[in-house]
Amino acid sequence: MKKTLLLLLFIVITSCYQETAIVIEGDFTTSYANEDESIPVIIKIDNKITGADSYEWTFEGGEPAISSAKNPGEVLYKKQGTYTIKLIATNVDGERKEFSKSVVIKEGINIEFTHEIIKSNYSPVEVVLKNATIGEGLTFKWDFQDGAPATFTGKTPPNVVFTTPGDHLITLTVSNGFESEKQTQTITVAPYLVSLFSYEPNFEDDDNEAPVTINFSNKSISAISYKWSFEGGNPSISTEENPKVVFTNAGSHEVTLEAFNDKTSQIFKSTITVLPDTNLRTLTNIKLGINSAHNNNNIGAMFSTVTRQVYKANEINDQNSGLIDIVFQGLNSNFTYNRFISPDQANNYGFLSLQNAQSTIFINSQNLCNCGLNFTESQFDAMVNDSPIKSLNISYSAAGEQQFGLIYPRIILFKTQDGRKGAIKIKDMVKNGASSYILCDIKVQKQ
Structure with a gap:
């Protein structure tokens, strides 16, 4: 009887033990760290499996390649591809269960392309493009602003032609299916050729x-x-x-x-x-100041028929003083005493000496010079070439260089040191105190 009871008790205990054996259940999950799917990629492992006592992880293409930890944490992938993560879980009851998942690692994007202009950047500009972007599973989209073609899909586009002058953008967009990157370069087309x-x-x-x-x-x-x-x-x-x-x-x-x-x-x-050669230079509305206007640097009294400029006292230097060939002396603002004087005599008439001064002959008074000269205002106005003056005998005479008063219009004849003959017509005498001046036209033979 006792043996029978013991046997029944053993059967009951054995049956209860088999019913409570530990079962391996659950699964593991993977996720991309920082949601970054392009290399380098970190995969996070979250193990939710229960009932296992040991773990054998295999990470195809990953670092580390294997692990026996329950939660291996993070796995690094450096190359693009599709990889399998495998787990074999076992327990002391002898149960064994296998789990696996695939992870897709996308190529990282590092755009590298160059452009080269054939011949020159004068329109039309033909451009060769070289795409050095490395990676598999990438897609390429090109945009060529105002170019022909305007767009292209593929790694290496055909040559592109730009004709419109200005800056044009070349944009390459590269995608790995997860993210996209862009790089832009500029092509400058020179303006159209113009002959001018x-x-x-x-x-x-x-x-x-x-x-x-x-x-x-x-x-x-x-x-x-x-x-x-x-x-x-x-x-x-x-x-x-x-x-x-x-x-x-x-x-x-x-x-x-x-x-x-x-x-x-x-x-x-x-x-x-x-135009036909007249051998005559005509200069109009020349202002020449009286002595005080010149020396006070208001209106110059000295003139060069070579540079065609009036010079005040502070404008005369070693470079231009030797070019001055006309000097006007106006003693006062009432014009009671006036004369044109040779530049090399300027220091005798209230002016500073001129360096390398020229010698110019002036006939201030034709009627007093006793030299047979009678060149009139009408002749001056009608003169369109040097014919009327080239035969004139303009030579020095003390009587001819005498001063004159407030009488105008008036014609003064002169001959420069280099032999050019000319005439001055005084059109006006403007009284303005220390800034008084005469207004002249000058006609002179060319050099």
């Missing part, structure tokens, strides 16, 4: 009378070389950027500039008009 020039004569030729020396100023845009032709000019052709040309004959002369770059060329033409 302006010109001006030398200072001494600004009346455009033959012979005239013309200085050409090249205003062309986007040009790298030039071909000039000058009808009636010397030289007749030139490849200089800014040539200087002499035209010896009066008339109209056509000037042609063909400007080039490595893509195209363009022609611009203009006409130079050269």
Whole structure:
């Protein structure tokens, strides 16, 4: 009887033990650290499995590659791809269970591309693009502002042509399916080629009378070389950027500039008009101050027919003093005593001495000089070339250089040190105290 009871008790205990054996349950989850799916990627492991006593983790392509910890924490992936995370869980009851999950690691984005302009940046500009971006599973989208083509999808686009002058953006957008990056570079297309020039004569030729020396100023845009032709000019052709040309004959002369770059060329033409030579320089409305106006630096009393400038006392220096060939002496503001004097005699008439002073002969009074001169105001006004004065006998005489008073219009004849003859017409005598002056026109032979 006792044996029978013990047997029954053993059966009951054994049955209860089998019913309470530990079962391996649950699963593990993975997540991207910082939600970053592109390399380098950190995968976080969250183990929610129960009933296991030991763990064998295998991380394909990861660091670490294996682990026996219940919660291995984080796994680093440095290469793009799809990898399997496997777990074998066991317990003391001999139960074994296998779990696995796949993780997708996307390629990191590090955009590298270059552009190269074929020949030059003059329109049209052809651009070669080289894409050095490294990675698998990436997509590429190109945008070419005002280019042809305007867009392209793929790693390496065809050559792109830009024609419109200005800055144009090249934008490359790279995506790995998780995120996108952009890089932009700029192409600058030079302005369209324009052939253009302006010109001006030398200072001494600004009346455009033959012979005239013309200085050409090249205003062309986007040009790298030039071909000039000058009808009636010397030289007749030139490849200089800014040539200087002499035209010896009066008339109209056509000037042609063909400007080039490595893509195209363009022609611009203009006409130079050269006037007949009068050998006469006409200068109008010249103000010459009395002595006090000059010495007080209000209105100059000294003039150069070479520079065509009036000089006050403080404007005279070693460079211009030797060019002064006309000096007016106005003793007072009432114009009771006036005369034109030779520059080399200026220090005798209330002025400072001039360095390298010129000697000019003046006939202040034609009727007193007894030299047979009677050049009238009408003759002065009618004079359009030097013919009326080149035969005049202008020579020094004490009587001819005598002073004159407040009488105008008045004609004063002169001859410069270099032999040029001229006439001064006093048109007005303006009383203004210490700033009084005479107003003149001057006609003089050219150098």
